[in-house]
Amino acid sequence: MFPTVKKVSHSITIPVSNAVEINDAKEDQIISIAYDKSVALIRINCPGLDGDDWVIEVFTALKECSTAFDMVSIQPHQVSFTVKSGLVDTVYDSLEKLEFHPESVADCVRLSVRGSCGQPLLSTITAVAETLAQFNIPILRLAESYGLIEVLIEAEYISEARKALAKRFNVYIHC
Structure with a gap:
């Protein structure tokens, strides 16, 4: 079943960007x-697979081991993110099963x-x-x-x- 969409009686005007005052000199x-x-930065270089499916595998592996991550960066040949330092071994074990070999800056x-x-x-x-x-x-x-x-x-x-x-x-x- 699809959700219903309610029509509004009047149009909503979104302010244009120059209507918001931003003074970067102030x-x-x-x-x-x-x-x-106790945060660790984890980096994983592209394992030489075709396409970007390996990125999905990385995040699926993190989900499966219940690992919270933050500060994500996805580059063409590298994925990196932060985790609590106590989770580094869990992340390594999870990704080694997929034959991904992460690097980390642990401290x-x-x-x-x-x-x-x-x-x-x-x-x-x-x-x-x-x-x-x-x-x-x-x-x-x-x-x-x-x-x-x-x-x-x-x-x-x-x-x-x-x-x-x-x-x-x-x-x-x-x-």
């Missing part, structure tokens, strides 16, 4: 910077920079990248989504990153 209002430890930290009002942090994402680059801290992942920036770095850099970002944004870092 400094963002940062309300917190926090981090969580990572996810930094979260949160702004106010749920607005895109356009100038802040640039400031985060610049600040970490100034201290030669490699960024494994960097994402922004309406008021939240997530940065994945290796755990060895957390102390330096905390200090640099706290100074840059003049905020207290929550542990």
Whole structure:
């Protein structure tokens, strides 16, 4: 049975992009910077199979072993994602059965920079990248989504990153 579609009595106007004020020159209002430890970055290179069915096999295997994952990147010849560090062996065992040979960066930290009002942090994402680059801290992942920036770095850099970002944004870092 197909769901019924109710017609509306009036048309809905979606605002055009220039109707939303976004000022990327104005400094963002940062309300917190926090981090969580024990995250692992898993990378799987294309096993030489035809097509992209192998990508589906990877995520099906993760589902079957009840593994939650995050920060996904799907490239033409590589899939990568993060999991809690305690799940690395489970992921490896699950993917080895499929003859996929993952690599991992096991000791990572996810930094979260949160702004106010749920607005895109356009100038802040640039400031985060610049600040970490100034201290030669490699960024494994960097994402922004309406008021939240997530940065994945290796755990060895957390102390330096905390200090640099706290100074840059003049905020207290929550542990």
